[in-house]
Amino acid sequence: MSAVLAPLAAQADHVSLTSQTRIIAAALAILFMLLILDLIRRDRLQERYSVIWFAAGLAMLAGAAFPGLLKLVADAMGVRDTNVALFSIVLLLLLGLALNFSVIMSKQAAQITRLAQERAIERAREQGAREALERRLNGTAVEADEPTGEDPGSGSGSHSAQA
DSSP, X not given: OHHHHHHHHHHHHSOOOOXXXXXXXXXXXXXXXXXXXXXXXXXSSOHHHHHHHHHXXXXXXXXXXXXXXXXXXXXXXXXXXXXXXHHHHHHHHHHHHHHHHHHHHHHHHHHHHHHHXXXXXXXXXXXXXXXXXXXXXXXXHHHHHSOOSSOGXXXXXXXXXXX
């Protein structure tokens, strides 16, 4: 049984991609980077987040252009199988991205809460000022409607006329 598995294990250590696979991988990496640039151009992706994705596209392009690079990375990680190394790298990158976006979402949630509270305070101040103005205007209107002590049919309804 080990005689059958030995050639497979030796084959797993060697990273070989056909030229067609390498061309397709390079084309996909370039398309991915063009997509990132297009998203930036249309203001759908901010520049500060695009760096991560553009670096991922460059890594995909490097992997397509230099398939032996993955073997070097696997050796540096102490992993015998390049597929395990690739899976581990992708998993760590995805976990890092998830953590990064969780931190960003937490900051934005706190900012949204603060802005909503500030807006509620502004609205309460506006309402208070509006009510004070209405009371002042209604108070002036009530004073103008108050009887002056004159006969309503006399024709003179102002206080200054009486003085």
